[in-house]
Amino acid sequence: MLALMQLAILQSGGRTLALLLRELQDEAELFASPNTLAEVEQQLLIMAQTLSHLPEALQLQLPQLDWHGWGTLQALLEQPGSPRREAVWYALNALVPATLDMLHQLRQRHPVWFDMKL
Numbered sequence: 216m217l218a219l220m221q222l223a224i225l226q227s228g229g230r231t232l233a234l235l236l237r238e239l240q241d242e243a244e245l246f247a248s249p250n251t252l253a254e255v256e257q258q259l260l261i262m263a264q265t266l267s268h269l270p271e272a273l274q275l276q277l278p279q280l281d282w283h284g285w286g287t288l289q290a291l292l293e294q295p296g297s298p299r300r301e302a303v304w305y306a307l308n309a310l311v312p313a314t315l316d317m318l319h320q321l322r323q324r325h326p327v328w329f330d331m332k333l
Contacts, residue, residue, distance in 0.1 A: 218273055218328045221265050222318055228262040229315045232307065242304055256292055256299075259306050263289035266314070273328065277317055284310050 235255055239245050245252060263285045274282075288306050291299040322328075 221269055224265045225262055228258045229311055231258050260292040276321055280317055281310055
């Protein structure tokens with residue numbers, strides 16, 4: 216049940232980020248929009264924190280996930296004022312899509328872990 220809730224949080228974050236970024240033309244536009252950037256960073260922080268709390272059994276099933284990248288991003292986002300433009304852009308273009316894809320594949324391989332009945 217916990218894994219199902221965590222997956223839902225991660226998927227929701229991915230959907231929210233896609234909606235926030237849909238209208239933006241490029242990186243400069245994102246970083247010129249303080250309100251959008253703040254919401255993007257909040258969603259990324261939620262995703263990073265959720266991943267850091269995945270059960271160990273799930274973490275072991277995702278050895279190719281960029282755990283270091285997510286941990287670094289989380290640390291940067293938890294510290295107000297830290298320089299993080301490159302980390303945020305990397306997360307949006309690499310971490311988020313790859314992570315959501317890996318979780319989708321994991322769910323395909325081990326559907327019982329994500330079963331609501333557990």
